[in-house]
Amino acid sequence: MGRYSLRHLLLAAAALVAVPAITIAAKPLPNPGLLTAVADPQRSEADRARDKYRHPVETLEFFEVQPTQTVVEYQPGGGWFTAILAPMLREKGSYIAMPGEKGAANFKALAEKNVGFWGPVTVHAFSATAPSTIPAGTADRVLTFRNVHNMIMAGEPVAAKAFGDFFAALKPGGILGVEDHRLPEDKDSALEKSSGYIKKSTVIRLATAAGFKLVGESKVNANPKDTHDWPDGVWTLPPTYKLGDKDRAKYQAIGESDRFLLKFVKP
16 A cells, blocks of 8 residues: 555545535525516616616615515605516515505506506505504515605604504514615704705614614615715706706716615514
8 A cells, every 4th residue: 555554545535525515605696576677678768777876676686575575665756666666576476555645646547557567556655644554564575765855854753653654564574675865974964854865874763763673784876976965955966957957967977866775674
């Protein structure tokens, strides 16, 4: 056997077997249903143009949205995310819109107009005073995009009621996903009443008071070009362009607002 005995060779072989294999976990790919929904050619050209600012795949992946879930969207507005969520959920999940009472009729009309694309949409209007009509403990996700600043502008009781309704609607372990325009923490909080920007700490305070636990934050929609101090608040920037054609090229170059994404869980 030369300089190595059979015993030495057996010991060396045993040592090699004992060394665990080193594996590198691949980053999971976005769920196919989400990719298909975002790529759907039925989405309008105007909606698609905003993907570079709103990052729908990364945003909904961060909120762990799946095609089999029951998803509530608070204040869906013109349906930008509805056009992604509702088609994705139509086969195996459920999409529930939660517009304000004043906007509920308009959103129902919009849903009926797009029923061939969106599929069935359930509408439960939000009331600042009456109990929520969403059955308690039935939702997997509650999502709200750029709406908490509106709650604050309407008053703290409205914001507290909304977060309470979100908590009640979710199953234990369900996720609340919040996106909004970031107001830096060193800015005057009074700006939350007029600028359209809101502090991350304000959202965390409201969610925590309702019973939620913060479990994550994403910077996918951050924009370092946004200085948060525009003449007409966040509405100066695209897509609103509150100043019309005045300095439009300047604001177009800045792009849409600096936004945070916060993920909360219902214990």
